[in-house]
Each structure stands twice: as C-alpha cells, then as structure tokens.
Amino acid sequence: MAAPLRKSTQQFAIHEIPLECDIYDTSDYPADSPVFLFFHSGGLAGGARSVVPPWLVQVCYKRKWPLVSASYRLLPQVDGKCLLDDARAAYQFASIFGAGTPSERPVIAGGASAGFFLATLIAHHLTPKPVALLSITGIPTFRHPFFNSSVLIPPDPIPEADVFRYLTEPVSTGQSPGSSDAVFDLDRLLPDGTKNPDFDAKTKINMSDYPQDPNRGILYDYWLYENQFVHLVGDADPGFDWTRDEAEKLKLSEWPITIFIQGDGDEDVREDVCRDVARQLGIKAIYCQARGQGHLFERTKYLEDVITVDPQGGDAMDAVRKAVAELDNAWETELAMSRS
Structure with a gap:
C-alpha cells in the first residue's frame, strides 16, 4: 500500500520577507524523481x-514526484528582477529537495495563469533548464500585444482611487485564494489518490486563515487596461521574438518542452497569447486546447472529472489528460538521455 500523501511547509528564502512553499509528498518517494515546482495564479x-x-496533485502523487507550491512577492512592490530572484530561489530549493546524492534533482516547472510567467523566467535565465514547462491557461510573456492594447475586462475602466491602497502597501506574498473551493486540502483525495466525493470545502477550509484582501486581484485588470505590465516586469521578460533570430538557435535548441493547456474561450488571457508563443517555439511546444473553456477552467477539477463541451460534445478535461501524457513523454525522454 502506498504511503499517505502529506503536506509540509518550509521557508526557502528571505527576500525582504520570508518566502515559503508547501510540499506535497510521501515518505517513500525516490530521491532522484523529478520535483514539480508550481507557481500559483493571481495576476x-x-x-x-x-x-x-487537485488533478495536478493526483498526477504528482501517482508518479511519486514531490510537488512544491512556492510563494513569491507580489507586484507592484517588486519588479521583474525580484520575481526572477524569487523564482531562482524556489528552483534551487526544488532541485535539492530531499536529494539523496550530491547531484541536483531534475525539476519540472509550471504555473497557473500569471504564475506560469515565473516558470518561463527560470527557462529564460537559469541553468540547468527544467525538464519541461507546463502552462495552465498561463502567461508566458507580457510582451504580447494582448497586454499592450488597453484590453478592458470589467465593464468600465478601474480608477486609480480603487487600487491606490494596494499600490502603496508593504511588500507581501499571495494570501488570497479567493474561495474555499480553490484551496487544496489533503482530504480532497482518498488514500489511493482518487477524488474524495464526500469532501466539503465550505466546512473543511477556514477562510479566516487567508486575511489578504481578495479584491487585490483587480490590479490585474487595472494594469491590463493601462498597459502597465511591461513597465512592471519588462526588466526580466525578454518575450519570444528571439526565436526568429538565427543567432539564438542554440537557445531555442536548449529550451525545454513547453506544454500549454488553454481554453479557447479565455477572456482573462486570450488564447492567442499562448498560441502565438507556441508557434514561435515550434517543435518545442505542445498545445492542448480545451474547446469552449475559459480561464482556469480546470482549477477545482480531478483527473477523473468530466467537463462536457456543448453543443459539440466531448470532454474538456481531455486537454488536461493530453498534457499529462505529454509531460510523461518529456520525462521519459529526459530519463533515456541521462542513461545514454
């Protein structure tokens, strides 16, 4: 019988404030299996x-991959280079977590929505490269036209007065999950790693544990309309136009396989953001489209769940399962190369 899944919390850096991560693993994971480093959503x-x-926890549990969910400092109190520093520290922590040998462990880096941006910073700026990148309706770059075209998501532009308190508050990490349904709890899974149908988030999750104002997230909509993201993080975001440069062929050849899960009805991160980057990456990218789905459509789902797509039929979770299969292929390829 498999050892039970457990959760622990560790501090992996102090960058003005302590940075912590949650680790999901068991007592019997191999010391050389890859670590999945995850960065949360939240703009x-x-x-x-x-x-x-939950589906990502299931994937890692089944494969005996430690899952590290890392905090990072929030904008606008920091800039892109600070985000890179946080991503670097998390990556270094993941690469030596529980390692039984002096060599570093392989790491798969991924993130949901804007969290994926930190995963791409790792691939742009750090070595060794991750085994693979996994984008969950993610943002690979803020240099795409979508973030520089005064896109308006709410009915009306957000006045600065509505966000001023967030612009002037002290540096912080994310502490606002939004709803109890979004918080992962070990009891969401049965001992065999399948979905616990009796789990009730509203009675199990205490939202008073998360004191940060959930409305802070409106900064994303504010900055999107004001075309501020390149100003905020452009110092670390090279974009992907370099892929067209003959002089950058080596960088492209070393770029990790990048798997995109993306809904074609996403209004928060329009589909062409990831699709355009996937085209630029060419054979390094695998695009898994979920028809009729919006932003973070899979956030509360399990591998065995079904999201029926109307009127055509089909299951939108097939995009997630396809991405998982491609992730397995990337890891098997990495293993084969390391043994040759």
Whole structure:
C-alpha cells in the first residue's frame, strides 16, 4: 500500500520577507524523481500557494514526484528582477529537495495563469533548464500585444482611487485564494489518490486563515487596461521574438518542452497569447486546447472529472489528460538521455 500523501511547509528564502512553499509528498518517494515546482495564479497581484489544482496533485502523487507550491512577492512592490530572484530561489530549493546524492534533482516547472510567467523566467535565465514547462491557461510573456492594447475586462475602466491602497502597501506574498473551493486540502483525495466525493470545502477550509484582501486581484485588470505590465516586469521578460533570430538557435535548441493547456474561450488571457508563443517555439511546444473553456477552467477539477463541451460534445478535461501524457513523454525522454 502506498504511503499517505502529506503536506509540509518550509521557508526557502528571505527576500525582504520570508518566502515559503508547501510540499506535497510521501515518505517513500525516490530521491532522484523529478520535483514539480508550481507557481500559483493571481495576476502577480494576488492568489495563494494553497491554490493547487487537485488533478495536478493526483498526477504528482501517482508518479511519486514531490510537488512544491512556492510563494513569491507580489507586484507592484517588486519588479521583474525580484520575481526572477524569487523564482531562482524556489528552483534551487526544488532541485535539492530531499536529494539523496550530491547531484541536483531534475525539476519540472509550471504555473497557473500569471504564475506560469515565473516558470518561463527560470527557462529564460537559469541553468540547468527544467525538464519541461507546463502552462495552465498561463502567461508566458507580457510582451504580447494582448497586454499592450488597453484590453478592458470589467465593464468600465478601474480608477486609480480603487487600487491606490494596494499600490502603496508593504511588500507581501499571495494570501488570497479567493474561495474555499480553490484551496487544496489533503482530504480532497482518498488514500489511493482518487477524488474524495464526500469532501466539503465550505466546512473543511477556514477562510479566516487567508486575511489578504481578495479584491487585490483587480490590479490585474487595472494594469491590463493601462498597459502597465511591461513597465512592471519588462526588466526580466525578454518575450519570444528571439526565436526568429538565427543567432539564438542554440537557445531555442536548449529550451525545454513547453506544454500549454488553454481554453479557447479565455477572456482573462486570450488564447492567442499562448498560441502565438507556441508557434514561435515550434517543435518545442505542445498545445492542448480545451474547446469552449475559459480561464482556469480546470482549477477545482480531478483527473477523473468530466467537463462536457456543448453543443459539440466531448470532454474538456481531455486537454488536461493530453498534457499529462505529454509531460510523461518529456520525462521519459529526459530519463533515456541521462542513461545514454
């Protein structure tokens, strides 16, 4: 019988404030299996590391991959280079977590929504590269036209007066999951790693544990309309136009396989953001489209769940399962190369 899944919390850095991560593993994971490093959603302005999709926990548990969900400092109190520093520290922590040998462990880096941006920073700036990147309706770059075209998501522009308190508050990490349904709890899974049908988030999750104002997330909509993201993080975001440069062929050849899960009805991160980057990455990218789905459509789902797509039929969770299969392929390829 498999050892039970457990959760622990560790501090992995102090960058003005302590940075912590939640680790989901068991006592019998191999010391050389890859670590999945996850960065939470929230527009770089909110969210919480406790928001981990149940299906992702299932994937890592079944494969005996430690799952590390890391905090990072929020905008606008920091810039892109600070986010890179936080991502670097989390990546270094993941690479030596529980390692039984002097060599570093392989790491798969991924994130949901804006959290994926930190995963791409790792691939852009750090070595060794991750085994693979997994985008969950993610943002690979803020240099895409979507973030520089005064896109308006709410009915009306958000006045600065409505966000001023967030612009002037002290530096912080994400502590606002938004709802109890989004928080991962060990009791969401049965001992065999399948969905616990009796789990009730409203009675199990205490939202008073998350004191941060959940409305802080409106900063994303504010900055999107004001075209501020490149100003905020552009110092670390090179975008992907370099893929067209003959002089960058080596960088492209070393870029990790990048798997995109993306809904074609996403209004918060329009589909062409990831699709365009996937085209630029060419054979390094695998695109898994979920028809008729919006942003973070899978956030509370399990591998065995079904999201019926109307009127065509089909299951939108097939995009997630396809991405997982491609992730397995990337890891098997990495293993084969390391043994050759």
